[in-house]
Amino acid sequence: MTPDSTQPDASATEPATDESEELRVLIEDAQCVLFDFDGPICRLFAGHSAGKVAEEQVRWLEEQGLHGLLESGVRDEADPYVVLRAVDERHPDSDLVVELEARLTREEQKAVPSAWPTPYADALVRTWTATGARLAVTTNNSPGPVAGYLADRGLIDCFAPRIYGRTQDLHLLKPDPYCVNRALTAMGADPARALMIGDAASDYQAATAAGVRFLGYARNARKEAALRRAGAAHVVDSLEPVLRTLRREMPRGR
Incomplete structure (x- = not known):
């Protein structure tokens, strides 16, 4: 598995922007963070078409x-x-x-x-865990491969056992909010204090149906357009500003 690429220090202080203010509002009350897997955490089929x-x-x-x-x-x-x-x-x-x-x-x-880690995802997961937030994976992928990837990256302890993936009841795949609601119930979480990060319209629809705030991640213009058409108001093309904003907020944290 390809290791995370060298990345600039995202903790450096930078002037606040409209984007960082939007991210701050999304992040500051997020006691629980739900990650879609293929996209926000990695490109699962990067080397296996x-x-x-x-x-x-x-x-x-x-x-x-x-x-x-x-x-x-x-x-x-x-x-x-x-x-x-x-x-x-x-x-x-x-x-x-x-x-x-x-x-x-x-x-x-x-x-x-052969999956490729999404740039800044590993650091973002570890940083969010360090703040005391509870993390879960809510995905249409099978939970076994998800757990295998997270174990290989040394991230499994940030999530386990909160990995909610595909079952044989395929009508419960996102956009149905089933996996999102399972995560919220397992963590005893208030949907209003949760945030989901996803890269597809179905992620946004599932989060909305569950009453969870949503942050879209779009690695290209096609994915951003699909998220915007679905109604997603907050979309980033990199997780770096999310990580930078989270680190900036940590001293005020929980």
Whole structure:
């Protein structure tokens, strides 16, 4: 797994900006922080192509004689989660869906060693933990690969056992707030004192449904546009200003 790149000191004092003021407001009352996994913490499929995983899913379905399960647009889809959802919508709770979900979990596990950490994510997680905030992962990924990645990065103690990921009840994936509500219940958290960080419209929708404030992370313009269209008011293209703001607030902290 590729180590975090060398980063400038984010603790240096800099003039306050509108962005940092917005971040300060989001951060200062966050007793619980919920992280989506693939995006805000790492790029899980950075070295293990998600597109190829989707192709393998479609090929496997064809080998089972189930080509007709997928619409033509889904057959060309580069996102394995879209393929999984499409099959589940046609045959919910079937053995077919169970097998397809298990195959995706194995591919996620294979992707862990070549996943790329999101810049500043490791430091942000450790710093937030140091403030006394409670952290959880709320993700559509399978919890096993998530825990494996966090253990490899030395971050598992910042989250465990609060890793809430995909179950075989696929209708409960985000944008359903199920995993967010599970995290809040387990921590006895007030939604109004929680913050979720995610990179997809479904993350924003799940957080909103659960009454949790939301900070979008967008590593490119396409992701930012999708978050903005969904209604996300606060979006950053780097976690560095989040880390810098958090460090600035620490002396006043809890």
